[in-house]
Amino acid sequence: MFSGDQIATLLEELGVTHVVTVPDSTIGPWQEAIDRRGHTRVVRVCREGEAWQVAAGLHLGGKTPLVLIQCTGLFESGDALRNALHDWKLPIFSIIGYRSYLNQDTLPGDTCLVFTEPVLDAWRIDYKLITLPSQFGVIAEHYATCRASARPGAIVIGEGKA
Amino acid sequence: MSAKDAIIAVHGARGQDDIVVTTMSPARDWMTLAQQPLDLVLVPSAMGHATSIGLGLALAQPERCVIVCNGDGSMLMNLGSLVSIAAARATNLVVLVFDNGVYEVTGAQPIPSPGAIDFVAIARGSGFASVFEFSNIDAWRGDIERVLKAQGPVLALLHVEPMLGIPGPRSPGPAAERARRFSASLKK
Numbered sequence: 081m082f083s084g085d086q087i088a089t090l091l092e093e094l095g096v097t098h099v100v101t102v103p104d105s106t107i108g109p110w111q112e113a114i115d116r117r118g119h120t121r122v123v124r125v126c127r128e129g130e131a132w133q134v135a136a137g138l139h140l141g142g143k144t145p146l147v148l149i150q151c152t153g154l155f156e157s158g159d160a161l162r163n164a165l166h167d168w169k170l171p172i173f174s175i176i177g178y179r180s181y182l183n184q185d186t187l188p189g190d191t192c193l194v195f196t197e198p199v200l201d202a203w204r205i206d207y208k209l210i211t212l213p214s215q216f217g218v219i220a221e222h223y224a225t226c227r228a229s230a231r232p233g234a235i236v237i238g239e240g241k242a
Numbered sequence: 243m244s245a246k247d248a249i250i251a252v253h254g255a256r257g258q259d260d261i262v263v264t265t266m267s268p269a270r271d272w273m274t275l276a277q278q279p280l281d282l283v284l285v286p287s288a289m290g291h292a293t294s295i296g297l298g299l300a301l302a303q304p305e306r307c308v309i310v311c312n313g314d315g316s317m318l319m320n321l322g323s324l325v326s327i328a329a330a331r332a333t334n335l336v337v338l339v340f341d342n343g344v345y346e347v348t349g350a351q352p353i354p355s356p357g358a359i360d361f362v363a364i365a366r367g368s369g370f371a372s373v374f375e376f377s378n379i380d381a382w383r384g385d386i387e388r389v390l391k392a393q394g395p396v397l398a399l400l401h402v403e404p405m406l407g408i409p410g411p412r413s414p415g416p417a418a419e420r421a422r423r424f425s426a427s428l429k430k
Contacts, residue, residue, distance in 0.1 A: 098301065123301065123330055125294070126322030133291035134326070137298020140282070140425050145298070163288035169418035 081106075081182075081213050081237060084113025090216075092119040094223055097143040099123065100131040104150040106239040107177045128153030129160035135172045136164040147174035151196040151236070161203060165232045173223055174205075174234040182211065183240030200234065207234040243379040245340055245402035246271050251379070252311060252338065255386045260307040261299055261428075265292040267346045268311035268338075270411035279427035280306075283420075285413045290319025293337055297327050300335040303428060307334050307390060314341040315353045317361065324397070328369030333394040337365075342402050347410030365397035374398040 087110045091099065099114060100123045101107070111122050123138075125131050128149045135145035149157070154176055164170050180190035200207050208222045219235050226233030249264075249271045256262055258280075264272040265284040273283060282299075284292050296310035317339050327335055343356035353359075365373045372392035376382040382400065389398050414420070 100298075121301075123297075123326075125326040129288065129291065130294045130297075130320065130323055130326055133288060133294035134298040134301075137295040137300075138302045139298070140295075140421060141299045141302020141428060142425065143298075143302040160288040160291055160294075163286060163291070167286045167417045168421045170421065 081210070081239075082110075082216060084110040085117075086216065088113040088117040088120065090219060091146065092117060094220060095144050096120050096146045098135070098138050098145040099148050100125060100134045100138070100145055101148040102126075102128050102131060102150070102153050104152075104177050104179070104239070106237070107148055107150065107175070110148075128157040132157055132160040132164045132172065136168060136170050139170050139172060145172065147172060149174065150177040150239075151179055151192050151199075155195065155199060158199075158203065161205075165203070165205070171226065171230045171232050173226055173232065175219070176200075176207075176234050176236045177239045178209070178236045180240050181238035186240060196236065200236070205232060205234050207236050209236045209238065211238040243377060243382065243400065243402050245342065245405060246274075247379045248340065248382055248400050248402055249311065250275065251383050251386050252309065255390060256309060257307060257390075260309055260390075261303065262309045262311065263292050263296050263299070264311040266313045266316055266411065267342070267405070268313065268340050270347070270408070272311065273411060273414060277414075279423070282424055283411070283414055285411045286417060290316045291323075292316060293320055293323040293327065296335055296337070297323065297330060297332055300332040301330060304334055307336060308332075309336045309338065309390065311338050311340065313346070314339055314343065314359070314361070315345045318353060318359070321364065324365055324368040324370065327395050333371070335394055336390055336396040336398070339397065339399050340402050341399055342404040344404045346404050346406075346408075350404055350406050361397070361399045370395050370397050372396045375401075377401040
């Protein structure tokens with residue numbers, strides 16, 4: 081839906097210093113453009129729970145991190161985000177790929193469609209769902225809203241179609 | 243070696259600008275010592291994530307040494323973080339693994355394969371630049387400054403005796419307020 085260059089430019093405009101990430105086939109290709117642009121450092125971790133806690137350390141240390149993972153990784157990382165966002169109340173922003181949302185033929189019956197949004201609600205993460213390229217501006221708007229109120233938030237991007 | 247003696251040595255050797263992150267049993271013992279603004283007592287914590295918080299701090303504060311005092315059970319919960327630390331070239335990060343073979347704070351149940359896990363080999367194989375192992379308090383006291391100044395990332399495995407029947411750490415205060423104070427201290 082969005083190119084790596086679009087995302088890399090946006091991250092720079094938003095002042096994001098580090099992207100902490102585990103790739104999937106949609107968000108993974110963005111890494112090359114982010115690296116090439118050189119403003120935002122890509123921190124590659126082995127599992128998504130790490131991503132929230134590395135971002136927590138970066139935030140405590142004065143940086144502006146963003147977590148970039150797929151919804152499957154969101155499911156994996158509940159304890160880590162609970163601790164960072166709710167115990168320590170760190171306003172970490174995330175972009176989460178929503179597997180199969182736009183093309184349910186690839187993985188028929190993919191339960192990501194059942195659980196992603198209820199899990200986000202359960203973790204009390206204020207998210208906006210993006211399903212069209214024309215919604216690109218929503219990312220910056222929601223990021224700014226969450227930053228202004230010092231609370232965590234997420235953008236959930238429908239995956240499955242170019 | 244006594245875990246308390248081992249952590250007292252860390253307390254004495256840390257520099258005034260160093261960040262010290264503690265969790266689980268090491269946090270409990272650390273809190274019995276004089277506290278400093280750059281201490282981050284990670285209670286409450288997420289399971290096994292002290293090394294990940296430490297990585298974030300190390301990347302954010304590259305001019306400071308970041309010392310993470312971790313347990314062996316916690317280390318097992320987040321072994322992949324050793325690869326992430328090495329991949330990120332966190333040269334200012336020191337991971338101390340207090341290896342007592344048990345989940346001490348839950349009542350000393352054994353970790354999987356106690357005594358058989360080679361954390362030194364795992365750290366070396368993950369790409370850590372410097373790896374150490376200590377079983378004797380005099381050796382640890384004698385070498386701790388060398389460990390803290392070694393080319394990072396550094397891992398030191400400390401074989402310590404479990405302390406049985408002692409409650410786990412309690413939070414020293416509201417986490418969010420402590421987070422604000424800690425971050426403010428890093429800006430001074």
